[in-house]
Amino acid sequence: MFQKVLISDDLGSINQGVLNCLETLGVKDIVQTQYCDDAYLQLKKADREQVPFDLLITDLSFKTDHREQKFPSGESLIAQLKKENPCFKIIVYSVEDRLQKARSLLQEHHLDAYVCKGRKGLTELTQAITAVYNNQQYTSPQVSNATHANLQLEIDEYDINLLKRLSNGYSQDEISQQLKDKHISPSSLSSIEKRLNKLRIHFKANNAIHLVAIVKDIGLI
Amino acid sequence: MFQKVLISDDLGSINQGVLNCLETLGVKDIVQTQYCDDAYLQLKKADREQVPFDLLITDLSFKTDHREQKFPSGESLIAQLKKENPCFKIIVYSVEDRLQKARSLLQEHHLDAYVCKGRKGLTELTQAITAVYNNQQYTSPQVSNATHANLQLEIDEYDINLLKRLSNGYSQDEISQQLKDKHISPSSLSSIEKRLNKLRIHFKANNAIHLVAIVKDIGLI
DNA sequence: AAAACCCTTACGGAATTCCGTAAGGGCATG
DNA sequence: CATGCCCTTACGGAATTCCGTAAGGGTTTT
16 A cells, blocks of 8 residues: 555645555555645655655635645646655645546546545545555546546537636627637637627526626536 | 534535534534525434524535525525524625625624634634634634625615626616516616616626626625 | 706617538548 | 538627616604
């Protein structure tokens, strides 16, 4: 089993549960942090001292407080760590059970496991740790269909960009100008209308308001 | 200190943290549930057997799964319990740190404590339990300004109703018809426009899309 | 009782969104 | 090279939203 594991989660109560879980699995050396920046520092420090961690278990969303953070989210931390060392094992343990978020994480940074906090969260986490230890991937059943045969595969960064601008109160005309300024193509009003129309059909939305409400609900933006 | 406490939270990992916290405070008899319905049954059973609980610590949102539930949320459970016995002590322990939600809970059902899950969640929970034991109210600092001097006091049920319909994709014309059908006044298109205009100004929204995005973010709908 | 005020409703015009049609360019296939 | 396909862009008209003005009814103030 893993010897040295770092847990990063801003909710103290969750940390404690994961801690118990790891202890049960026989992990001797467990360190906890409540900030992504602290997690990063701990990992680097351990590397320097030749006593590196074997595994990171991290949440995705961290509440912001007075402390200025270099890594505001678990995702940014993961991106950096996987960039430095793709082999370093990382398990995400998050309440986020929305397919979109999970999918992008599993694909972009190739995580080792994605576990949803939930009624069976700790059970699944135990399975995930064992699987990852045996160099297997693990995904919670709730999002396991996120990787293959995703219905919403055709929605790309451009769409999300558009939806974000829309939700920030800009008119389609203004968005057209913004995209022209940033040399993002397509940028014509007509194309934007067309793309939003596709999104409306895709999400069965009656109008732009409905569309933004829906994609906010599913966590796309 | 309290003798018998019931914890209700669908996330197993959180349950464990709260459990430790209560044990440290010297609570002997602790029961956990992961469903609101189970919590209700436990409480009623204890009452019947003349060994009632002294306190309930509950989350607000519970993920739905295959099991059909009478109480889908912590809020519905709280409403029922406080209706049956206003003196029964209840502490909410939730990630929900949005003022609106906290405000309505503290006002409508007069809760005994509202604690936000967060970095200091367990510390605050300990304080809350002690306070409630001494018949005092407790509110996490994050939402403590939710009860008094609320900036958004003028937003009423009608406004929220309007915003919900809007976010559900209905045009202002359709909403006008719906309100006429339900005999809700004002119902004219003009009045609806006027009201939404006020809300736009209030929330500094550029248009209806922006407005819906904003009120979704702050948890008003 | 008159005046002031607030709320609901109506109306009209400008701006924006919605939606269909169509022209032009790039790219692959035959 | 021609053809077809897809994408971008343009255009036009209907529907909807946005915004100001104003009339009518009810209540409070003076």
